[in-house]
Amino acid sequence: MRVEGAQPYDVLIGRHLLGELPSLLGPDVRRVLVIHPAALAASADTVREDLLAVGYEAYIAEVPDAEEAKTAQVAAFLWQVLGQADFTRSDAIVSVGGGATTDLAGFVAATWLRGIKVVHVPTTLLAMVDAAVGGKTGINTAEGKNLVGAFHPPAGVLCDVAALESLPRFDFVAGLAEIVKTGFIADPRILELVEDNTEELKSWGGAEVPASTWAVVVELIERSVAVKARVVGEDLKEAGLREILNYGHTLGHAVELTERYAWRHGAAVSVGMVFAAELSRLAGRLDDETVDRHREILGGLGLPLTYRGDRWEQLLSAMRRDKKSRGDMLRFVVLDGLAKPGRLEGPDPALLAAAYAEISIDAPRGGPIAL
Numbered sequence: 333m334r335v336e337g338a339q340p341y342d343v344l345i346g347r348h349l350l351g352e353l354p355s356l357l358g359p360d361v362r363r364v365l366v367i368h369p370a371a372l373a374a375s376a377d378t379v380r381e382d383l384l385a386v387g388y389e390a391y392i393a394e395v396p397d398a399e400e401a402k403t404a405q406v407a408a409f410l411w412q413v414l415g416q417a418d419f420t421r422s423d424a425i426v427s428v429g430g431g432a433t434t435d436l437a438g439f440v441a442a443t444w445l446r447g448i449k450v451v452h453v454p455t456t457l458l459a460m461v462d463a464a465v466g467g468k469t470g471i472n473t474a475e476g477k478n479l480v481g482a483f484h485p486p487a488g489v490l491c492d493v494a495a496l497e498s499l500p501r502f503d504f505v506a507g508l509a510e511i512v513k514t515g516f517i518a519d520p521r522i523l524e525l526v527e528d529n530t531e532e533l534k535s536w537g538g539a540e541v542p543a544s545t546w547a548v549v550v551e552l553i554e555r556s557v558a559v560k561a562r563v564v565g566e567d568l569k570e571a572g573l574r575e576i577l578n579y580g581h582t583l584g585h586a587v588e589l590t591e592r593y594a595w596r597h598g599a600a601v602s603v604g605m606v607f608a609a610e611l612s613r614l615a616g617r618l619d620d621e622t623v624d625r626h627r628e629i630l631g632g633l634g635l636p637l638t639y640r641g642d643r644w645e646q647l648l649s650a651m652r653r654d655k656k657s658r659g660d661m662l663r664f665v666v667l668d669g670l671a672k673p674g675r676l677e678g679p680d681p682a683l684l685a686a687a688y689a690e691i692s693i694d695a696p697r698g699g700p701i702a703l
């Protein structure tokens with residue numbers, strides 16, 4: 333699939349695609365740094381060996397797992413690696429991992445010498461359908477999620493679906509949340525596919541999965557990437573249209589921060605979408621049936637639908653730093669119907685609190701919540 337724009341690139345989806353890496357890197361690259369978390373050490377090593385075998389000078393750097401990787405300290409470590417290996421503007425980074433790894437590696441590529449090539453090899457469902465495509469890169473700060481970053485499109489994306497065989501069910505389901513998001517904002521056929529295959533998807537078992545379920549997963553990936561490619565091809569820097577991809581993220585990112593990243597991104601976005609749907613309904617813009625469909629689909633997959641009621645002030649404070657905010661004005665992506673995303677700007681605080689009341693529960697008395 334092609335992502336258009338000032339710097340067009342291909343997103344390849346299939347199996348055994350690593351042989352395509354040199355063609356995505358292009359002819360001028362000599363040195364490559366492969367960045368990966370521990371869980372992907374074996375795959376990253378294979379990538380490095382393959383690159384060495386065809387003549388690249390290939391280096392490898394392991395980074396911490398998940399959100400622990402998205403820090404200024406880890407970025408600084410990678411800048412040091414690049415500096416010590418004399419990486420120039422004709423060299424490149426390859427990320428092998430989930431969305432946290434692709435966000436970090438993309439950010440380091442965007443900032444090293446003010447921008448070098450990056451090719452992403454996403455290994456989670458979420459990174460294949462969302463994080464690796466579109467050029468949003470970033471790291472977190474103590475004040476919030478992705479607060480430092482850059483728009484830096486990759487030179488290419490290799491989605492080798494065989495990577496999903498080792499992905500834990502928990503992470504597979506978290507990735508489904510972004511797929512469902514894409515269904516609600518742009519492609520309702522995605523919702524039908526998820527509804528018709530809920531049991532198979534929620535009980536993801538990697539290598540044990542029947543061919544019919546793989547076919548559904550590949551179609552879900554292709555449909556989600558197609559929507560993302562169209563949107564970012566039109567609006568790379570989020571001047572308008574691209575904001576629709578942020579459906580459910582205003583509250584979702586606030587939940588992630590409040591939970592100190594103990595929740596997966598997809599799980600937080602699930603709650604955030606139910607909140608955004610309730611907000612849309614209470615603002616008189618969305619029908620009850622579509623709101624209920626959020627709960628049925630996300631809840632059916634085992635994704636969380638509620639959050640603790642005693643954290644509203646903390647969440648509100650985190651939401652003020654959302655990238656869609658303008659000055660003191662909070663802005664939300666809402667739905668005016670299925671696949672009809674709109675914006676709600678500066679909502680009455682009472683409306684926000686009412687929407688939150690619809691999704692909040694009593695504070696748990698210990699133990700993790702849902703996903």
Ligand SMILES: NC(=O)c1ccc[n+]([C@@H]2O[C@H](COP(=O)([O-])OP(=O)(O)OC[C@H]3O[C@@H](n4cnc5c(N)ncnc54)[C@H](O)[C@@H]3O)[C@@H](O)[C@H]2O)c1
Pocket residue numbers: 369370371372397398399402429430431432433435455456457458459462463464465466467468469478495496497498499500503506507510596597598
């Ligand atoms: N840039 C964007 O447009 C964009 C879009 C969506 C999400 N994101 C970001 O992506 C991140 C979430 O991504 P994620 O859900 O992939 O999480 P993640 O990168 O934290 O990966 C989740 C877990 O899966 C493990 N893992 C990865 N691939 C595996 C495999 N094949 N087998 C076994 N384990 C594997 C990882 O080590 C990690 O423990 C968040 O930081 C979010 O903000 C960015």
Ligand SMILES: O=C(O)C(=O)C[C@@H](O)[C@H](O)[C@H](O)COP(=O)(O)O
Pocket residue numbers: 462466468477478510570574575577578581655
């Ligand atoms: O690509 C986009 O644009 C998105 O908003 C996709 C989101 O799923 C993703 O989580 C993104 O990283 C959120 O970006 P942010 O600008 O809200 O940090």
Ligand SMILES: [Zn+2]
Pocket residue numbers: 462510581597601
């Ligand atoms: Zn997201």
